[in-house]
Amino acid sequence: MTDKETQMITEKRVDIQVNGQACEITVPAWRTLLEVLRELGHKEVKCGCEKGDCGACAVLLDGKVVDSCLTLAWNAAGRSVTTVQGLGGPDNPHPLQTAFIEHGSAQCGYCTPGMIMAAKALLDDIPEPSLKDIKRGLSGNLCRCTGYTRIFSAIQAAAETLRQQETTS
Amino acid sequence: MLPPFELLEPHSLDQALKMLATSESVPLAGGTNLLPDLRARGEAGGRFISLAALDQLHGIEHSDSRVLMGARTTLSDILHDPLMPTAAPSLVSMAKVFAGSMVRNAATVAGNICYGSPSADVVPPLLSLDAELTLASAAGERTLSLNDFLLDYKKTARRPDELLISVSWAPPTTGTANLFYKLGRRRGDAITVVGVAVTITIEKGNCTKARIALGSVAPTVFRAQEAEEALVGGPLTATTIGTAAQAAAQASRPIDDIRASADYRRHAVHMLVRRLLTEAWQTAGSQHD
Amino acid sequence: MNRIESPAASTANLQLRQVGKPLVRTDSPTKVYGTAVYAGDLTMPGMLCAAVLHSDRASALLRHVDTSRAEALAGVHCVLTAADLPPSQGVMTDMPGQTGGLTKNTKQPILAKDRVRFCGEPIALVAAENAAIAEQALRLIDIEYEDLDGIYDPFDALAPGAPIIFGDDNVVASYKVRKGDIEKGFAEADFIVENTFTTQYQEQAFLEPEAALAWVDEHEVLNIRSSTQVVEHYRAVADAIGLPHNRVRLRAEFVGGGFGGKEVMTIEVWLALLALASRRPVQLVQPRERSFLSHGPRHPFTMTHRTGVSGDGKITALQIKLTSDAGAYAKLSPYILLYATVGATGPYRVDNLHIDSVSAATNNLPACAFRGFGTMQANLACEGQMEEIAKLLGMDSMEVRRRNFIHTGDANVTGQIIRSAVWSDQCATQALATLGERPTDTQTTRIGHGVACYQQSYGRIRWMKDSSEAWVGVEMDGTVIVRSAVTDIGAGQSSALAQITGEILGVPMDQVVVYFGDGAVTPLAGTSTASRALYMSGNATKMAASQVRKNLLSCVAGYFGVKIEQLDMCDSQVFIIDDPQRSIALKDCVKLCAAEGVHRHNLAIFRAPTSEGIDPETGQGEVFPDFTYGAHAAQVAVDIETGEVKVLKSIGAHDVGQAINLRAVEGQVEGSALMGQGFALCEELILKQGRLQTGSLSEYLIPTSEDVPEIKAIVLESRSGLGPFGAKGIGEPVYAPVAASIANAVADAIGVHIFELPITPEKVIKALREKESTK
Incomplete structure (x- = not known):
């Protein structure tokens, strides 16, 4: 590397909560949250374009859905990240996950982790979304296999489940 | 992968302005334009000033006479603001079709304006509302109109030591319609082929104010002022609307690119301006009925 | 509906319990929970990162490629260009996974040698400690081009005197169909309608860009784990780099979309070369922009x-x-x-x-x-x-x-x-x-x-003489395994095999484990291309499962003293159709077979119809x-x-x-x-x-x-x-x-x-x- 480049390598310690677990990393400014999460072993966060076109890397940052490829790791300092694995798993599936499985909403599955996180943010924002709301909420998440229709129906089903959980709890 | 760069992280506006004054650096807000550009260029060595910690740039304030929007307001903030549908209808229409959720959560109004792209979707609505910008530097603040801010392709009136800190405008009065339409090559998350925002104010059956702002059809987003002038002073008729739409198309200086030809863009300006003016005339007129 | 059926004897009594139903695919949960592994998710100790330099000229002579500055960069392990490959270098790009029939033997240089023929043609490969260094190294490779006139329109290419792109002329292929009497047909026509239609390039745009990992293992076997539609590429990799076929093992992970774009080999051979040269595991994940250059789009x-x-x-x-x-x-x-x-x-x-x-x-x-x-x-x-x-x-x-x-x-x-x-x-x-x-x-x-x-x-x-193999077996506890090298490219290829096997052996599909996509240890099933994966591997799996069923039922028939036709299998039980209370658990049935030395597994091959x-x-x-x-x-x-x-x-x-x-x-x-x-x-x-x-x-x-x-x-x-x-x-x-x-x-x-x-x-x-x- 040139002298100019070596001079500005200023690394910084960054504390991030990932799926409830405290992680401490030391990275330079230009490392993205996507890169850091994958280096931490969170391979469920997928990389599809590295420029915010596809949404495969979507995660929740303090509850808001972001493209982790366009989020600098430094800007995630002190904040909480949720990936699809943090949402639930086989023992404690989130209603969105159950619905995605039951509706056959994943084909190749590569867009699925980001898609589910965008759907989670959508339902947090609009608990009873119309089809129009769902389409708008997912327009940054590309899927090439499904035609999105089963993704829409899964989100509608999950919204219904969440509503029922709300009323019974 | 991003090339190496330096990131300064001021904790206050004063500190940020000092950094801007003393170091060659570029303000970095949502990063949705700058980071892909950096990645595409692949050149190491830039210096950025992160606006992430500058809380005073957040927030939208509404008063009867003015809407004041902090520069770090995101596209999502616009959609979540309950008063915005009346304070800036065109801005809300725009935000709904701006990129996808993740980018809407990151991209800021100021970033979109300062990037200076002719396809910056935030700009036509704000131009149609006569928005003003407040720029701050270590030397002080100044306010200028958005119209004066846009100079040329990716060139604005912002000096390197200045930071855009807020955007303000007067909310539309009764009898005003404010509309936006984005024509893209697909419906979701697309770069704009033609963007049109119009504002029409009607008093006693006459058009008293007209604004037509056009995106992606010239080196900058611009106002078709000749077209606007053709509308003011009387009722809007098919003839006056047609004349204005024609003038707007003529004022456009589009290019051929991968999305559309210049000819088509001019045609689309004509059609969309006509359509939006017609709709605006009906909407604004009906507010008095 | 018009139903044409000719079921094999061993499945004569089969009532469809799973087939045709809208069931949960076996690959769904892992994808939805984010645990499914794709090729770019794999890591190994000591793994290097690769990067590829693609030509930025469409038609040019390569006057000089100087990699010395790149090689001198700290953290760079190897830089390969055509000069590092044998003169005959090339990778077979003919019908992938081809076995039975003739090939046209179309080859493409692995790395451009004296000339680049398209903008995006690979010129050099780098393996480095990390992706950043690999990218930096690419920028330090100096290339001297001499631009040549190019041809960018197929009609220009076919015109007399057009410069030749490769081979003897610019005709890559041509076909003729002559049927009936066209003169007579036009003479009989009341109207003649003529129109010309054109279509554009279309990009597969799968969400997962090309990704693979390659290393040489302790047995001197070159291993590649890749996002591919075709594990049979191991042969083409071996041929391209001069290894025996049995020393290349290609495994397909879950593929994040293929659509044909991961059918012809590209990055696997690059990684094979880098792994051999560096003696380290090497991974390549193409950035999106280079993915566009790494496979072929739809023909206009x-x-x-x-x-x-x-x-x-x-x-x-x-x-x-x-x-x-x-x-x-x-x-x-x-x-x-x-x-x-x-x-x-x-x-x-x-x-x-x-x-x-x-x-x-x-x-x-x-x-x-x-x-x-x-x-x-x-x-x-x-x-x-x-x-x-x-x-x-x-x-x-x-x-x-x-x-x-x-x-x-x-x-x-x-x-x-x-x-x-x-x-x-x-x-x-x-x-x-x-x-x-x-x-x-x-x-x-x-x-x-x-x-x-x-x-x-x-x-x-048909003249590819296609075939597909599958192995089905029942474990001693009554659980079922399918082995098939079919690649799972997102359409439910492996799940379908579980469902077919579950149907035949009377086991819920989610209890069938399918080992798939391994060119070395699962029976070769052929490609997931040509809408053939279910047709071919499904038939092979059904054949193998049916044989296992027949073996199991013959033992149970002896045990109950009934005919095979009187038995059926469901819910991991074998039972007498007319007297369902008389049944035996699948695991006990397996024990009967084991005691009698009857195969509890079968390897089947299905052949497609052929022609010359x-x-x-x-x-x-x-x-x-x-x-x-x-x-x-x-x-x-x-x-x-x-x-x-x-x-x-x-x-x-x-x-x-x-x-x-x-x-x-x-x-x-x-x-x-x-x-x-x-x-x-x-x-x-x-x-x-x-x-x-x-x-x-x-x-x-x-x-x-x-x-x-x-x-x-x-x-x-x-x-x-x-x-x-x-x-x-x-x-x-x-x-x-x-x-x-x-x-x-x-x-x-x-x-x-x-x-x-x-x-x-x-x-x-x-x-x-x-x-x-x-x-």
Whole structure:
């Protein structure tokens, strides 16, 4: 590397909560949250374009859905990240996950982790979304296999489940 | 992968302005334009000033006479603001079709304006509302109109030591319609082929104010002022609307690119301006009925 | 419904309990929980990162490639160029996974040597400690080019005196079909309709860019774990780098979308070279921009139909010219052209027929396999022509179709007799009916309805002599294992095998484990291409499972003192059909077999029907095992002021033979509806002098959630296919008619056909203006 480049390598310690677990990393400014999460072993966060076109890397940052490829790791300092694995798993599936499985909403599955996180943010924002709301909420998440229709129906089903959980709890 | 760069992280506006004054650096807000550009260029060595910690740039304030929007307001903030549908209808229409959720959560109004792209979707609505910008530097603040801010392709009136800190405008009065339409090559998350925002104010059956702002059809987003002038002073008729739409198309200086030809863009300006003016005339007129 | 069944004796009593049902695919949970592993997710200790330098010139001599600065960079382990490879270097790009039949032996340089022929051709490979260093190294490679004139249009390439791109001339392949008496047919015609249709490059745009990891293991076996549709590439890797076939092991991970783009090998051989050179594990994940350069997009086609038609709508003669742009290397262009040729008359019987097709080399991106494989382009022209004929005759276009549909027992383009069901009419009628009433036009919008039918093959070209193997076994605890090297590219390939096996052995499918995609330890199943994976590996799996069933039942029959035919299997039990209380658990049944030394497993091979090729002068002969038929219908709204087209409804109706997993079948129909819509309206790889102008997902626009119309899948089952339980292949067929139906709907809406895809707002406006000016 040139002298100019070596001079500005200023690394910084960054504390991030990932799926409830405290992680401490030391990275330079230009490392993205996507890169850091994958280096931490969170391979469920997928990389599809590295420029915010596809949404495969979507995660929740303090509850808001972001493209982790366009989020600098430094800007995630002190904040909480949720990936699809943090949402639930086989023992404690989130209603969105159950619905995605039951509706056959994943084909190749590569867009699925980001898609589910965008759907989670959508339902947090609009608990009873119309089809129009769902389409708008997912327009940054590309899927090439499904035609999105089963993704829409899964989100509608999950919204219904969440509503029922709300009323019974 | 991003090339190496330096990131300064001021904790206050004063500190940020000092950094801007003393170091060659570029303000970095949502990063949705700058980071892909950096990645595409692949050149190491830039210096950025992160606006992430500058809380005073957040927030939208509404008063009867003015809407004041902090520069770090995101596209999502616009959609979540309950008063915005009346304070800036065109801005809300725009935000709904701006990129996808993740980018809407990151991209800021100021970033979109300062990037200076002719396809910056935030700009036509704000131009149609006569928005003003407040720029701050270590030397002080100044306010200028958005119209004066846009100079040329990716060139604005912002000096390197200045930071855009807020955007303000007067909310539309009764009898005003404010509309936006984005024509893209697909419906979701697309770069704009033609963007049109119009504002029409009607008093006693006459058009008293007209604004037509056009995106992606010239080196900058611009106002078709000749077209606007053709509308003011009387009722809007098919003839006056047609004349204005024609003038707007003529004022456009589009290019051929991968999305559309210049000819088509001019045609689309004509059609969309006509359509939006017609709709605006009906909407604004009906507010008095 | 027309059901044709001939079940094997061992499955004579089988009532379908799982097959045909909309069940949860076995791969769904892992994908939804985010635990599914893709090739780019793998890591190994000491793993290096690779990066590839692609040419930024379309046609140039490589005067000098200097890697010394890159090699000197700290952290760089190796830099490879053509100079590091043997002079004969090249990778086979002929029919992947090919075993039985002849190959054309098309080779492409692994790395460009003296000349680059397209913008994006690989020139150098780097392996470094991390991705950042690898990228930095690429920038330190100095290349001296000497630009040459390039050819960027297939018609220019075919003109006399054109510079030769490779080989003896620029004809990559050509075919002729001569059938009946075309002069007589045109003489009998009341009308002659001639039109030329063109299609654009289409990019697969799978969400997962190319990714693979390679290393040499402790047994000196070169291992590659990759995102590929074809594990049989291990042979081509071995041949390319001079290793014996048994020293290369290729495993396919879950593939994040293939669509044909991960069919011909690219990055595996690069990684093989880097792993051998560095003696370290090396991973490559192509950045999106380079992914666009790493596989071949769909071929642009120019297609002219000259159709003679009688007053009552019967085709009396048809003359077709097809020209495709192969780009700078042959890859699969000859085969794709063959598919286009066979598909050129769609699902119609044409007795007097001339087809001349040619694929030309240019300095554009080499085009290659993409869902539909030439057939869908050819079908688009055919179905557009149907509308134009109907318009001329003043007939309903469905009526014109009905008068010309091919039927079971008829000979197709190449004289092959169609033996399975042809339900084109039923499918089209249902699809159109499902569109329902037309909304009324407004002042600025016009509504249009369009339909398109098709004939698309499934299974490989017969002279490839395709086969597929599968292993099925029952463990001592009654659990079931399937072993098949089929690749799982997202359509539920492995899940289908679990479902078929579960059906035959009476075990819930989610309790069947399928080991798939390993070229070394799972029986080779052939490629997940050509809509053949279910057809071939499904049949092999069904054969193996049926044999295991037979073995198990013979033991139980002895135990109960009944005949095999009196027994059935369900819920991991074997029971007497007429006396279900008398049953034995599968695990106990397995013990019986073990005690008697009876096999609890079976390795089966399924062979597809074969032929020896077609007559080069007439094009006659059997080309494919069988064909799928169906239709797609679309309702569109066209904004006549801006030219914007909005698809409102998109309905696919297909005779799938037998759905294995109904939900997965519907998923294929729905996905193809949107992908076809993209091809019809917004997707276009634009090249300028060979240079890609749309090399990212913000410039190359695939449909988003906001673009989704009301999509519906109608599944018909003739049970007449060659696949398991009478299934037909569907992955490509369901895609074949979509774009044509939308193009036809737009034509219906605005009263003028747009012959050039994609139908952009601009082209709509141009067409409307021309229509206006000819009034």
